[in-house]
Amino acid sequence: MTINVVVADDQELVRSGFVLIVDGQPDMRVVAEAGDGRTAVEAARDLAPDVILMDIRMPGLDGIAAARIVCAETAAKVVMLTTFDQDDYVYDALEAGASGFLLKDVRADDLVHAVRVAADGQALLAPTVTRRLIDDVVRRRTRPGAPTADLSVLTEREREILTLLGRGLSNPEIAAHLVVSGHTVKTHVSNVLTKLGLRDRVQAVIAAYEAGLVRPGS
Known part of the structure; x- marks a missing residue:
């Protein structure tokens, strides 16, 4: 079975690199590219992809807002792309329904593995992101009424x-x-x-x- 993928990133060179990696796999196909969150949402609605690789920071509708819509309205699995040291939105994106996170400097083999894992209905987090997630959860649990x-x-x-x-x-x-x-x-x-x-x-x-x-x- 072919895994249909949408790659959403506002940086053309980064997006093109991910597209080449994904399209180079015999069991994967990039069905659309998106330079912003709104275009990614439209692709999810129109093309019913299995997985969306979604950058967090994009113009207009950002990746978190786009993930929230995609996960609520479609069956697509969303894997967020993040420059970990700059992004503080891990928890919010996971609450929105994202299936996992990858750092943008991910190795090609790990990127391919993540797409397959997400398509299979599982979840994947980079180890450093997992530690950040736990820290965020513990902080939120200390809030009264959480x-x-x-x-x-x-x-x-x-x-x-x-x-x-x-x-x-x-x-x-x-x-x-x-x-x-x-x-x-x-x-x-x-x-x-x-x-x-x-x-x-x-x-x-x-x-x-x-x-x-x-x-x-x-």
Whole structure:
């Protein structure tokens, strides 16, 4: 199956580089390029791509606002592109529904891997972005009245699964830890996401930290 991709970045040279990498894969095809968020949204609506590589900072409608619309109105998975040292919008973009983050200096192999992971319905974060995400979550949890997920809808095993997701374990690692099959873990993860109204594993990590199931360093 071919993975249809939209590349959205206002810097033409950066955008062209990503297009060459993606189009060079036998299982991928760039169906549109966008130099701003509004064009990216239109491409998502008109072309139904599987994945959108979306720059955070773009003129007019920025990447976060565009991701919020795309994730609400389409089935496309959004992977944000960021110059990590300059962007402070990781949490907001993930709340908007983005499936992950990549640094713009990502290696070609890692970019291709991220597209495949996102298309498969999983989530991916650069390690440095994950640490930043956790810091943001912890700060937000200290605010009075900050909303948290209602974990009462989860079974005891599903709470355990959410805790392990929050610790960053993959499905095979969770299966080994609990001594269950990979299929069983996949079913539990799906149930957790559905019951809590979460889009993907990244939002599950956020929920786990916000609910206090996981703490930095655990």
